[in-house]
Amino acid sequence: MGILTIPSSFYSHTSFLNQRRSRLPAKRAHLLRRPISCQTLSEELHCSQIFTNTNTNTNTNTNTNTDSKDEAAMKIDRRKMLMIGLGGSLHGATGVARQAIGYPIQAPDFSHCQTASEGPKQVNCCLPLSSSPIIEFKRPSILSPLRVRPAAQFVGKEYLKKYRKAVELMRALPPDDPRSFATQAKIHCAYCNSAFDQGGLPGMELQVHNSWLFLPFHRCYIYFHERILGHLIGDQTFGLPFWNWDSPAGMRLPTFYDEVGTSLYDPLRDPKHRKHGVVDLDHSLIDDPLSDSQQISQNLKLMYRVVMTNGKTAELFMGMPFRAGDNPNPGAGSLELLPHGAVHLWTGDRAQPFIENMGTFYSAARDPIFYAHHSNIDRMWTVWQKHVVKKTITFNDADWLETAFLLYDENAQLVRIKVKDCLDTTWLRYTYQDVRNPWLNARPTPKVRRSKAKAKVAAAETATATATVNKEKMFPLTLSSPVSTTVKRPRVKRSKEEKKAEVEVLVVDGILAVKEKPVKFDVYVNAPNDFGRLGPEASEFAGCFLNPQAGHETRHRYTLRLNITDLVDEIGADGDGTITVTLVPRTYTENLEIGALWIEFLST
Template sequence: MASLQSSFIMFSSAPKPPSSRFPGRRHRSQISCSRDGGGGIDRRNMLLGLGGLYGSGSSLGHKAEALPILPPDLSTCDPKGTTTTPPGSQEVVKLDVDCCPPFTDKQADYKLPKFKKTRIRRAAHRLSREEVEKYKLAMAKMRELDVTDPDDPKGFTQQANIHCAYCNGPYDQVGHPGVDLQVHNSWIFFPWHRWYLYFYERILGELIGDPTFALPYWNWDNLKGMTLPPAFDDPSSPLFDENRNQDHRGKAVVDLTGRSGITDPTQLVSNNLALMYKEMIGGLDNALDFMGTAYRDGDESPPFGLGGTSENGSHTGIHIWVGDPRNKFNEDMGNFYSTGRDPAFYCHHFNVDRMWTIWEKLPATYSKKIDDDDFKNSAFMFYDEKKNLVRVKVADCLDYTKMGYEYEYSDLSWLNSRPTKKPVPANLMKLANGLPTAEKVFPLKPVKAVKFLVPKPAKGKADEALVLENIVTDNSKLIKLDVFINDEDDKPDELDRAEYVGSFTQLPHRVKGKESVNNLRLNLREVYENINIADDDAVVITIVPQFNGDAVTIGGIKIIRRSAK
C-alpha cells in the first residue's frame, strides 16, 4: 500500500520554529488579476511581506451578523467583463475573452458521495509510464470536447474558464453590483481551489470511465521535484502548453521566491527550502497567517498582501516562474485569467492543497481551527462530472478525507531548513560604526542599498516586530525591497541566511490614484534567535532595492513590542 503524507506527519517529531515568514514575490513578470470597477477603488494594494498579516482586522471567532461569501449568480455573469492589467501599467485592459460558464437555472446542494476506494495523488516526477499515458488519455478526451461540444462544462476551455470567472471580473458579488467576487488573497483561497480540483479530477475520471482516477501533484517543495515534471514537457502531449517560460524547461530549478537573476542551482534549492520552512512554520501566530485574511459578503477584493503565507509564497512563485514573458500578459500561468489553460496549473495546485493538509498536521502553539460561520458557510458553484450545477460550501471540504483522496508521502526536507543559528552575535558597535540613525535617513527613497541604526524597545531577544510606515509607491511599477538585520556579510541573493527578515513587494496594479500608501510589519522574535542577538538596545537594518527603489518612499521605520497595535 502506498505510504501516505498524513502518516508521516502523525509520527514526526515537533519541528522547531523558524526565523520568520515567507519572502514576498517579485519578478519581471506578474500575476495579473483585476477588474474595471468604474469608480477606481483601490482593490489592488499588493503588499507582500514576511512576518504576519498587518492590519487585517480579522477575527477567528463568530460575528453577530452572518456575512458569508455567497455563490455567484450565473445569470449575471458578464461575458465582456474579463479584464487584466499589463505589467508596468495602471491601465485596466478589457480582454476579448468570455469566461462565463454555460447557464442553467437548475442547481442543487452538493452532497459528497460515498466511495469504496481512496484516490491516491502521487508525486508527478514519480509517475509510471502507464500512469502518464492514462493521464494523457483523460486530458485528450477533455480537449476533444472543445471541438465536439464547446458548451460542455466538462471541456478543457470551460474548465479553464472557471478560474478566470472567479478572479478576473465576470462575477460580481450577489447583491453588491460592481464589487468583485474574488477567490484569492483571503481565507477562501484554499477551500475554493480544493473544490475546483475535486471536480476537475472527477471529470477526468468520468471521461475515461475510472472513478478512482487521481491526478498527480507537482512536488516542488522536494529536491527531486524542483523542475517542471517531465510529463508536461513533451510537445506532442496533451499535457504540454507552449505558453511557458522557455528558460524554465528541462532541468531548470524552480525559484519559489519569485526572484530573478539567481542561476546557481544550489542556492536556488537552499532558498526554496528556507522559504518552505518559513511559510509553513515560522512566523505563524494564528490560522489566518497561513489561510489568509477574513473575507465576507460585501467586502472589496482583498489585496495580495493579505493572502496566507503559502499563497503569497511558493504558490505565487510557481505562477511567476512558469508564466511566459514572451506574452503581453505573461500567459498562461503568469495571469489568473489564463492560468487554467496550462495543465501544469492543476498539478501545481494539487501540491498547494497538499501544503494545506500538511500544515494542519504540523505541531503549533496556536489553534488552526477557524471557528467562524462566515468562513464555513461561504459557498461556490461548480459543474460536477455529470454536468449538474451544484452548490458547495467551505465547511464540506475542510475534512479532505471525506472527499475520497489522500496524498502519497514525499519527504519534507524543508522541515529542517531553519536558518543556521549564528554562533557569535554580530558586533553591533563595529557594525554600526559611522552609520546614521533611522531618524536621519527617513523619509527614504531606497535607490540603492542603505544601512542605518534602529533603537529597540527592549534589549536582546524580545518579542518584537519591525514596522515600515507610510510606504508610498507608484502603482504602475514593480517594486521589491529586501530587509536584513545585523548583516555583516551583505549577500542579498542568499535568503536562507539568519539575517534575512523579509520583503516588501508590489506588483503593478490599477487604483484610483497614482500612488498607494502601505505599512509593512515583520516579526522579529525568531529572527533574533537565529542571529543570536546580543543584549543590545538597537539593531542595524539593511534595505536592499531589487526593483524600482526610486518609485517608493518609506516614511519611517520603528521596532515595536508585538503586543503593540
C-alpha cells in the same frame, strides 16, 4: 548599490492608518468597462445572493431599511474590534453595503460578470450559465473510492496514458461546456481578475487571492477539476499529480509536461526552464548563478521559513480575514507569496507581456501544470496542519467557514460549496502519496555572528540618531533602491511561554504599485552590508512581498506580515530595542510606495 538609511523617528503608522480608515471603499474600476451580456440565471441563483442566516437555510433580506441603527453600529463595532485584535486596519465604516460587515462572503452571481483586465488587455472570463437549480455540496460517501494524488516524479506509463487522455478529452469538449478545459481555465480568471462582485454586494470586488480564501478556494477548484477528469475517462480513482517542487527529486519541470503534441504541453513557458535547471522557489525573473546543489539547499531553507517559521499562526500562513463588504487583498499568507508566486513566475514565459501563461492570474490555468502546481500547494496545507498547528479547523470563525463558491461538477452542474466543506482532504475522498519533506529540519543559519549582529544594530541606532530627515516628507516611501530603517520593538526578552502564546510580527503596510507587472521585494533584518548576496538560506531573510498583479488597475494597497520571533533569536537580537529592516527591490519596484513599518503581536 547604495542604501538609503532612514531614521526610525521619521514615521508613525498611526497617521497613515487614520488616512486609510477614513476612506470609503474603493469603487470598482471595472464597473466603468463594458459588461459582458449574460442571460438570466435561475431564481435559485438570485436567491443565493441574499444573505442567509447561518443557523438556518432560509433566505433573509438584510438591507439597511430593515436594520436598526443600533444593529448597524454593533456590526461596525464588532468588525473594528476584530481587526484591531488581529493588528489590522478598518477601511471605512460606511459606504457600499456597509450593513454586510462581519458576514461571510457569498458566492457570486454568474449573470453579473464584467470583463476581466490585465493591463490594457480586456479578457472575457465569464462562465456558462446553468438553467438548473444550484445544488448544495454534499460530502462524498466514506465508502466511495479514495483518490491518491501521486508525486509527478514517480508516475508510471499507465498513469500518464490515462492522464493525457483525460486532458485530451477535456480539451475536446465544446467551449460552452462548463467542464471544458477552456471554461475550467476561465474559472480562475473570473474569480481572480475582478470579473465578479461579492454575492449580493454590487461594486464590492471578489478576489480569492491575498486573504484567507486563497487555500480553500483553490482546494475546491482543483477538487472539481480532478473529478471532471476522472469522469471523462470513467475512473473514479483518478487523482491529479502534484509537482513536488519542495523535494530535491521533484525540483525540475516534470518532463511529461514538456512533450510537444501531447495534451499536457503548453508553449508559453520559459524556454530556459523547460529542459534545464532546478526550480527557484524565490524566483525574481532573474536566474541566479547558483549550482544545482546550492539552489536545492536554498529552496529547502526557504520552505522551512515559509511553513515552520512564518506559519506559526493561521493568519500568517493562510492569509488575513476577508469578510463581506471588505475591500479585497487584506494580506496574503506566507505560502501564497513564496513558493506559490515564485513558481508561477519561474514557469511562465518572460518574453510575454505578462509572463503568460503561468505568470499571471488570467491565463495561469490555461497551462495544465497549473493544476499540478496547486495540487502541491494544497498538500502544503495538509503538511502545515499536521506539523505546525496540529488541527483541521484553523480559523474557528463563521465568516470564514460559511464563505461560499460556485463551481461546476463532473455532471456540468453548478454546486455551491463552502469553506467548511473542504477543511480535510479525507472529507473529499482524496489524499496524497506519502513522500518525505526534507525541509522540515532545514533551518536557516545567520550570516553574521551574534556579536556582530548586535554591533550592527547599535551602529545603525547611532547613525540614525544624528539624521535630520523630516518624517512628514518621507512616507509614503518610494522603493526604487534598497532602503534600511530602524524599527522599534515594543517588547523585548520575552519568555518562552510569551513567545509561544504570541508571535512578533513585522508589518510592511500601504504597499502600492503603479505598474501592472509582477512586484517583488525582499525583507531582511539586521542584514550585513553585503545583503545583496543573501537569500532565503540566511536567518536575516524575513520573507518577501510578491504579487503577480500588484499594479492592477484598481490600485489596491497591500499589507505584508512576517513572523520574526525565531529570526530575532537566531541573530541574537532578542534583547535589542530596535531592529534594522532592509527592503531590497527585486522585480518591477520602480515607483513602488511603502506606507509604514511597525511591529505587532499575533496570538497563536
